[in-house]
Amino acid sequence: MDVIVVGGGIVGTSAAFHLARRGVSTALVDSSHTGGATGAGMGVVFPWPLPWEEPPVQDFKAAAAAHLPSLMAELDEDGQATGYEVCGGMSVDREGDDAGHELMETLSRLPGFEGMGRVERLGQGRPRELFPLVPEEYGGVYIEEMARLNGSMARAALLEAALERGLRRFPGDARLLWDGRRVRGVRVGGQDMEASSVIVAAGVWSAQVLAGAGVALPVLPVRGQATHFALPGTDTRPWPVVRFGERDRYAVAFGPNRVVFGATEEPEAGFDCRVTASGQARNLTAALEAMPGLGEATVAGASAGLRPGTGDGRQLLGEVESAPGAVVATGLGSQGLTLGAFQGLVASRLALGEDPGVDLSAFRPDRDTRAGGG
Structure with missing residues (x-):
C-alpha cells in the first residue's frame, strides 16, 4: 500500500479521491465514531480570504475557492450527486x-x-x-x-468516486504502526497494513490516532448544534444563504422546504455530541428573534457535530517532524465544508512527497497553538 488515509469525513475522502484518481494504491480507514463534523455541518460555503487574515491563510483560502467548484463539477460529470449548489x-x-x-x-x-x-x-x-x-x-x-453544500452527500460522492478508481475501504478504529523511528502503517480490526505514508484526517479524533506515535496533537472538540425547520407548501430551494450580522448566525435553505439555523459553539462540551435542550433553546430564541416568521414553522429536527478546533484558530496541516511517515490534516473548525476538500488535496500531495502548492508554515501540526504561542 502506498498511502493509508485515516478518517472518512470530507477531508479524508477528498484525500483518498485525489490519490485514487492518480492511480496511487490507497486505503481508507473509516472509524465508527458518531458526531463527525461533515455530516452535521451547516453547509455554508464562503472560501474567499479577508484582508485582516495572515497571508498564508489568505493564500490557502484563495486556492480552496478555485478548487471546490472544479472538484464538484468533476464529480458531477462522473455521475455523482454532490449536494453542492451555487445559491448566492x-x-x-x-x-x-x-x-x-x-x-x-x-x-x-x-x-x-x-x-x-x-x-x-x-x-x-x-x-x-x-x-x-x-x-x-x-x-x-x-x-x-456563495454556495451551500450537503456534507453527507459530498462525502458520499467523493468516496464512491474513489472506490470506482480502486480505493480500498476498511471500517474500524486505526492505531498507528510505530517502530520508534517512523510510522509504518496502521492496525485496524486486528490486521496490520503497512504503507509509505499515513494521512491522519480523523477530525477531533486525530489526536487519539497520533498519540500512538507519542504526538500530542493540539486539536480541540467544539460542539455545534443546529436546528432544522420545515415550511410545508413553501419552496425554499431558490433562497440564498443568510448571515445575520448582529448574531453571527446563519440560516441555510435546502429543498424542498427546509431551513437550517445555527450553529452554536460549545468548546466546553468536550466529546459529548448530544443535541441538548439548552443548545436548542439558544438556537430557537435566536432564530425567532432574527426571523419571527419561523414561529409557525415545524421544528423538523436537530443536529450536533464536533468540529475540530485549535487554540489559535488555524488549521493543522503538514508532516509531523517527530513521526516521519505521518501527515496531519484537520483543525478547520467551522470551515470544514468550505476548505476541507482542498485540505484533503494538499494532504495527498504531502503524502506523495510533492510540493503542497501553498505555504503551510502557519499550519504546522506541531506548533504551540496557545495564545502567544508560536
Missing part, C-alpha cells in the same frame, strides 16, 4: 451593511476573487425579497457565487 448569499442587519458592501465590492475586483461574482448592496427590504423570512427592516450585501 447575503449578510444582513437592521442598519444595512454599508461597510461590508464596500469591502466585498473591493475584494471582488482583485485577482483571485473573480469567483465571487456580482456583489450588490441590498437596501432595506430587498433581503426579504430573496429570503422571505428576513424582516422588512433589514438591508445587507449580496454575493452571487
Whole structure:
C-alpha cells in the first residue's frame, strides 16, 4: 500500500479521491465514531480570504475557492450527486451593511476573487425579497457565487468516486504502526497494513490516532448544534444563504422546504455530541428573534457535530517532524465544508512527497497553538 488515509469525513475522502484518481494504491480507514463534523455541518460555503487574515491563510483560502467548484463539477460529470449548489448569499442587519458592501465590492475586483461574482448592496427590504423570512427592516450585501453544500452527500460522492478508481475501504478504529523511528502503517480490526505514508484526517479524533506515535496533537472538540425547520407548501430551494450580522448566525435553505439555523459553539462540551435542550433553546430564541416568521414553522429536527478546533484558530496541516511517515490534516473548525476538500488535496500531495502548492508554515501540526504561542 502506498498511502493509508485515516478518517472518512470530507477531508479524508477528498484525500483518498485525489490519490485514487492518480492511480496511487490507497486505503481508507473509516472509524465508527458518531458526531463527525461533515455530516452535521451547516453547509455554508464562503472560501474567499479577508484582508485582516495572515497571508498564508489568505493564500490557502484563495486556492480552496478555485478548487471546490472544479472538484464538484468533476464529480458531477462522473455521475455523482454532490449536494453542492451555487445559491448566492447575503449578510444582513437592521442598519444595512454599508461597510461590508464596500469591502466585498473591493475584494471582488482583485485577482483571485473573480469567483465571487456580482456583489450588490441590498437596501432595506430587498433581503426579504430573496429570503422571505428576513424582516422588512433589514438591508445587507449580496454575493452571487456563495454556495451551500450537503456534507453527507459530498462525502458520499467523493468516496464512491474513489472506490470506482480502486480505493480500498476498511471500517474500524486505526492505531498507528510505530517502530520508534517512523510510522509504518496502521492496525485496524486486528490486521496490520503497512504503507509509505499515513494521512491522519480523523477530525477531533486525530489526536487519539497520533498519540500512538507519542504526538500530542493540539486539536480541540467544539460542539455545534443546529436546528432544522420545515415550511410545508413553501419552496425554499431558490433562497440564498443568510448571515445575520448582529448574531453571527446563519440560516441555510435546502429543498424542498427546509431551513437550517445555527450553529452554536460549545468548546466546553468536550466529546459529548448530544443535541441538548439548552443548545436548542439558544438556537430557537435566536432564530425567532432574527426571523419571527419561523414561529409557525415545524421544528423538523436537530443536529450536533464536533468540529475540530485549535487554540489559535488555524488549521493543522503538514508532516509531523517527530513521526516521519505521518501527515496531519484537520483543525478547520467551522470551515470544514468550505476548505476541507482542498485540505484533503494538499494532504495527498504531502503524502506523495510533492510540493503542497501553498505555504503551510502557519499550519504546522506541531506548533504551540496557545495564545502567544508560536
